[in-house]
Amino acid sequence: xxxxxxxxxxxxxxxxxxxxxxxxxxxxxxxxxxxxxxxxxxxxxxxxxxxxxxxxxxxxxxxxxxxxxxxxxxxxxxxxxxxxxxxxxxxxxxxxxxxxxxxxxxxxxxxxxxxxxxxxxxxxxxxxxxxxxxxxxxxxxxxxxxxxxxxxxxxxxxxxxxxxxxxxxxxxxxxxxxxxxxxxxxxxxxxxxxxxxxxxxxxxxxxxxxxxxxxxxxxxxxxxxxxxxxxxxxxxxxxxxxxxxxxxxxxxxxxxxxxxxxxxxxxxxxxxxxxxxxxxxxxxxxxxxxxxxxxxxxxxxxxxxxxxxxxxxxxxxxxxxxxxxxxxxxxxxxxxxxxxxxxxxxxxxxxxxxxxxxxxxxxxxxxxxxxxxxxxxxxxxxxxxxxxxxxxxxxxxxxxxxxxxxxxxxxxxxxxxxxxxxxxxxxxxxxxxxxxxxxxxxxxxxxxxxxxxxxxxxxxxxxxxxxxxxxxxxxxxxxxxxxxx
Amino acid sequence: xxxxxxxxxxxxxxxxxxxxxxxxxxxxxxxxxxxxxxxxxxxxxxxxxxxxxxxxxxxxxxxxxxxxxxxxxxxxxxxxxxxxxxxxxxxxxxxxxxxxxxxxxxxxxxxxxxxxxxxxxxxxxxxxxxxxxxxxxxxxxxxxxxxxxxxxxxxxxxxxxxxxxxxxxxxxxxxxxxxxxxxxxxxxxxxxxxxxxxxxxxxxxxxxxxxxxxxxxxxxxxxxxxxxxxxxxxxx
Numbered sequence: 001x002x003x004x005x006x007x008x009x010x011x012x013x014x015x016x017x018x019x020x021x022x023x024x025x026x027x028x029x030x031x032x033x034x035x036x037x038x039x040x041x042x043x044x045x046x047x048x049x050x051x052x053x054x055x056x057x058x059x060x061x062x063x064x065x066x067x068x069x070x071x072x073x074x075x076x077x078x079x080x081x082x083x084x085x086x087x088x089x090x091x092x093x094x095x096x097x098x099x100x101x102x103x104x105x106x107x108x109x110x111x112x113x114x115x116x117x118x119x120x121x122x123x124x125x126x127x128x129x130x131x132x133x134x135x136x137x138x139x140x141x142x143x144x145x146x147x148x149x150x151x152x153x154x155x156x157x158x159x160x161x162x163x164x165x166x167x168x169x170x171x172x173x174x175x176x177x178x179x180x181x182x183x184x185x186x187x188x189x190x191x192x193x194x195x196x197x198x199x200x201x202x203x204x205x206x207x208x209x210x211x212x213x214x215x216x217x218x219x220x221x222x223x224x225x226x227x228x229x230x231x232x233x234x235x236x237x238x239x240x241x242x243x244x245x246x247x248x249x250x251x252x253x254x255x256x257x258x259x260x261x262x263x264x265x266x267x268x269x270x271x272x273x274x275x276x277x278x279x280x281x282x283x284x285x286x287x288x289x290x291x292x293x294x295x296x297x298x299x300x301x302x303x304x305x306x307x308x309x310x311x312x313x314x315x316x317x318x319x320x321x322x323x324x325x326x327x328x329x330x331x332x333x334x335x336x337x338x339x340x341x342x343x344x345x346x347x348x349x350x351x352x353x354x355x356x357x358x359x360x361x362x363x364x365x366x367x368x369x370x371x372x373x374x375x376x377x378x379x380x381x382x383x384x385x386x387x388x389x390x391x392x393x394x395x396x397x398x399x400x401x402x403x404x405x406x407x408x409x410x411x412x413x414x415x416x417x418x419x420x421x422x423x424x425x426x427x428x429x430x431x432x433x434x435x436x437x438x439x440x441x442x443x444x445x446x447x448x449x450x451x452x453x454x455x456x457x458x459x460x461x462x463x464x465x466x467x468x469x470x471x472x473x474x475x476x477x478x479x480x481x482x483x484x485x
Numbered sequence: 486x487x488x489x490x491x492x493x494x495x496x497x498x499x500x501x502x503x504x505x506x507x508x509x510x511x512x513x514x515x516x517x518x519x520x521x522x523x524x525x526x527x528x529x530x531x532x533x534x535x536x537x538x539x540x541x542x543x544x545x546x547x548x549x550x551x552x553x554x555x556x557x558x559x560x561x562x563x564x565x566x567x568x569x570x571x572x573x574x575x576x577x578x579x580x581x582x583x584x585x586x587x588x589x590x591x592x593x594x595x596x597x598x599x600x601x602x603x604x605x606x607x608x609x610x611x612x613x614x615x616x617x618x619x620x621x622x623x624x625x626x627x628x629x630x631x632x633x634x635x636x637x638x639x640x641x642x643x644x645x646x647x648x649x650x651x652x653x654x655x656x657x658x659x660x661x662x663x664x665x666x667x668x669x670x671x672x673x674x675x676x677x678x679x680x681x682x683x684x685x686x687x688x689x690x691x692x693x694x695x696x697x698x699x700x701x702x703x704x705x706x707x708x709x710x711x712x713x714x715x716x717x718x719x720x721x
Contacts, residue, residue: 082611082632083609083610083611083612083632083633084593084608084610084632084633085526085531085610085611085632089608089610090529090530090531091530091531091532091598091604091607091608092598092599092604094595094598094599094608095595095599149594152594152595153592153593153594153633154591154592154593154594154595154608154609154632154633154634154635155591155592155593155631155632155633155634158592159592161572161590161592162571162572162592169590171572171573171590173571173572173573174568174570174571174572174573176567176568176569177568177569177570177571177596178569178596179569179571179594179596180571183571262596265569266565266569266599266600267565267600267602267705268599268600413599416602416604417602417603417702417705418539418556418602418603418604418702419541420539420540420541420554420556421539421604423530
């Protein structure tokens with residue numbers, strides 16, 4: 001695409017004679033994707049070309065990651081054969097890494113929908129090239145997360161007993177249990193997310209269909225559901241996306257609130273807290289946005305999407321991340337302050353463990369990653385627009401948020417009312433392998449998807465470019481925006 | 486058919502009488518086919534005893550004193566473990582006021598144990614192994630649980646059933662002390678007493694009016710059916 005760097009669509013105004021102004025326009029074009037229009041064909045190529053490329057590195061990563069996923073499967077089989085005893089679980093720590101993974105991946109799955117739905121509703125224009133990458137991440141993270149309640153079951157092969165369907169056992173699942181609320185919320189969210197992502201994908205599948213031959217053409221022909229791009233189709237798609245955008249936001253908030261209820265509804269000291277709902281939602285968005293930034297950075301590098309994903313997008317996301325970091329700090333402070341004021345002996349013990357006990361390295365690393373590092377770096381525009389620096393910050397946020405869930409689940413569970421039963425959970429090999437496998441599964445699904453799904457929503461970018469423009473008023477350049485109607 | 490009357494099965498544990506000998510633990514293992522796990526597993530915190538003696542130390546050596554607290558499922562009237570089960574594996578028997586565990590329904594979410602403030606529910610980490618000659622003495626009235634399910638004290642529900650049915654056949658009311666769970670039957674100093682609190686003449690009804698009585702973690706509102714009689718200095 002490089003030789004066409006300066007191609008300008010013919011319908012745009014010619015470059016002004018005034019050199020100053022021309023420089024300014026050039027500058028704006030470099031900064032903003034939506035002010036830098038290309039011919040649609042070039043944009044299509046920019047998205048489709050990397051999908052056909054499977055270099056040696058791609059296959060290498062595929063094999064490594066696929067191997068780790070296979071290791072998960074093998075470990076799971078061994079666990080089912082021998083029993084959960086092969087993990088490090090023990091009394092009283094009945095839930096540990098599997099539930100940590102579950103909460104973590106549900107959290108990662110939150111940002112995608114938030115970015116594409118909430119920012120769409122709020123008409124934030126820079127979201128346009130990001131939304132697809134975020135939505136796909138949501139779907140894959142949710143699929144991975146949904147595996148974990150099954151992996152963690154004592155009898156995994158009976159998981160369908162939790163599903164409400166008329167059955168020969170003549171028994172309906174108990175909707176008193178937060179686990180069932182959880183299941184309902186997650187399946188709702190997963191199906192909504194898939195539909196939402198798919199509706200937004202239709203025009204891009206049609207675009208891919210029109211540019212491909214052979215089996216890819218057949219595949220996209222089926223996937224695009226006969227999309228032709230008539231006005232009626234665009235209108236229906238717009239309506240459907242708007243309905244989903246507004247509908248999915250409350251679902252998103254409810255999902256992580258309900259996940260937090262798995263803990264908050266119990267009598268366990270340290271879990272039994274009313275702040276858990278909003279605290280979990282913010283935590284989920286926090287880790288999710290950081291995950292989307294990481295995926296964006298990897299996709300940009302790996303698939304040469306520099307034209308689409310520009311520093312301005314990373315800048316916007318990083319600002320959002322900083323905001324979420326502050327919000328998370330506030331809720332975490334609440335989560336500590338209220339038990340401290342209550343002086344409950346068990347919660348005091350847990351807090352003492354965090355600040356000076358065996359968990360203190362984890363605790364301080366979490367505080368560093370979630371509180372200190374984002375606040376210390378993300379205020380600076382240089383960090384926000386430097387992709388490697390931002391990647392490192394986001395990696396720390398991921399680690400911090402994972403440790404936060406680790407503290408909430410196995411560490412807190414170790415202490416309860418009767419001190420005779422207290423215990424310390426230690427990690428064993430099976431759950432470590434399965435955890436690594438979970439990260440590998442998300443990566444694997446993403447790798448496969450990156451070669452089949454246009455990772456940049458071409459129609460959205462194109463729409464944004466048509467609607468946005470620069471207008472010269474006197475000697476000033478003014479950004480203009482039209483509303484689609 | 487004659488109706489079974491409503492019961493309120495209750496256990497009274499006199500902590501003054503308890504010597505911490507552990508006979509109840511052994512009896513329970515024998516009666517209820519509770520798996521005997523290896524020493525290593527016990528060290529890892531996977532000891533499996535439906536009734537166990539929690540030992541708390543008070544003071545420093547040589548002025549040291551041990552307190553024994555026999556702990557078993559408290560058969561709460563408002564059990565926290567029940568509503569969290571998604572598959573109705575742990576359910577309440579209103580008639581007997583018992584907290585039942587249906588092993589065949591359990592899928593092993595282990596949520597009940599997390600929400601159990603007494604931590605008296607046990608998970609089968611592996612399939613149970615009964616080495617020779619222990620396999621010869623398995624109780625045919627009690628299911629042997631497989632790996633991946635939760636289990637807990639049932640107040641020896643099989644003995645309750647047997648005694649109730651015997652009384653029904655003979656067309657007479659159930660006598661006090663006719664039902665004896667294995668731990669109660671075995672307790673050498675008779676620290677454990679079992680009976681129906683609804684029967685005003687029963688031994689438990691009498692003991693339940695004792696000044697020393699308390700229920701474990703009563704403030705949580707679980708309404709346990711195990712009544713403890715305070716030990717230590719209270720009788721001096």
